Amino acid sequence: MSENAISAQGTLIAVQELGVGEFFTLGELRDFTPPPLMRNPIETTAHNDIEEHFIVGIRRKGELQGQIGYRPSLESHARLVEAWRTGSRDIYRITYPDGPPGPDGARAYDDDGEPIGTQWLFSGFVTNVGPSAPVDDGLVADFTVRPTNTMTFIDAVEA
Amino acid sequence: MTWYQKLTALQEPFDVGLDDNGRAQVSFNVMATKASSDTFLQELISLLVDGSVGEFAPADPDDRNIFVSSKDQIPAEGGPFLSLTATGGAAPVNIHNDINPPAYPRQTAQIIVRSPDFLDALGMAQAARAVFELRSKDVTP
Numbered sequence: 001m002s003e004n005a006i007s008a009q010g011t012l013i014a015v016q017e018l019g020v021g022e023f024f025t026l027g028e029l030r031d032f033t034p035p036p037l038m039r040n041p042i043e044t045t046a047h048n049d050i051e052e053h054f055i056v057g058i059r060r061k062g063e064l065q066g067q068i069g070y071r072p073s074l075e076s077h078a079r080l081v082e083a084w085r086t087g088s089r090d091i092y093r094i095t096y097p098d099g100p101p102g103p104d105g106a107r108a109y110d111d112d113g114e115p116i117g118t119q120w121l122f123s124g125f126v127t128n129v130g131p132s133a134p135v136d137d138g139l140v141a142d143f144t145v146r147p148t149n150t151m152t153f154i155d156a157v158e159a
Numbered sequence: 160m161t162w163y164q165k166l167t168a169l170q171e172p173f174d175v176g177l178d179d180n181g182r183a184q185v186s187f188n189v190m191a192t193k194a195s196s197d198t199f200l201q202e203l204i205s206l207l208v209d210g211s212v213g214e215f216a217p218a219d220p221d222d223r224n225i226f227v228s229s230k231d232q233i234p235a236e237g238g239p240f241l242s243l244t245a246t247g248g249a250a251p252v253n254i255h256n257d258i259n260p261p262a263y264p265r266q267t268a269q270i271i272v273r274s275p276d277f278l279d280a281l282g283m284a285q286a287a288r289a290v291f292e293l294r295s296k297d298v299t300p
Binding site for chain 1: 254
């Protein structure tokens, strides 16, 4: 039975520097992978068990990795490099495009101009900004953010 | 103004045979990766006029030598005359930040130059090809 799977396009990343002030949206965002949510399996099988047993360890998160159409002078891109330079711990917000549709059939925004959808919030450090300049294509940059501490999940209806 | 990330010829101008009036025809295609706009052909015309390749709306209509779309009437004699036709293009380059319209449509156009003299047609096609090579620039229609 299908459950109306949605398009990934429109998933956005916004950053709040040092966890203070307004979020700015990362522009020219191409393919990216939100932090995978993980736990290590810990085997607890005893000698007298006839099948294996496991528990899981603490909550872990992988890296946020993605690519931008890199424009070095664009403010949101310059801020990414600045976060790498200073090693600042910023707040990252991923908004999925599962909110109600907007008037133009695209996505909906709230009164503050923020996209509506399920959100993942976490703090993290920029650990990689890797530009790439293919002679026959656009200037792009890969980026990586290492999340730390807890992640907050906000449902689309609450966001 | 429309942002062009890239405008490039897809091949060098080449001989495509004679037209119905026995004139030589030289053609090539261009592809633009650009911001969304409804004025693609007008933007290409503006590049041709600004680059002194030809005239689209001169004071004397007889001086006109740039024509657009299959509807435009190209004179049956003389030349060189350049005609420009949009040919659809490819799927856009998408980003998450823009859905509709797409961030970077990839539009294509065919250029055909007709002239009784093959070298005249080739010369005008090469001049057009030279102005259709852009990177990271605004173009005003």
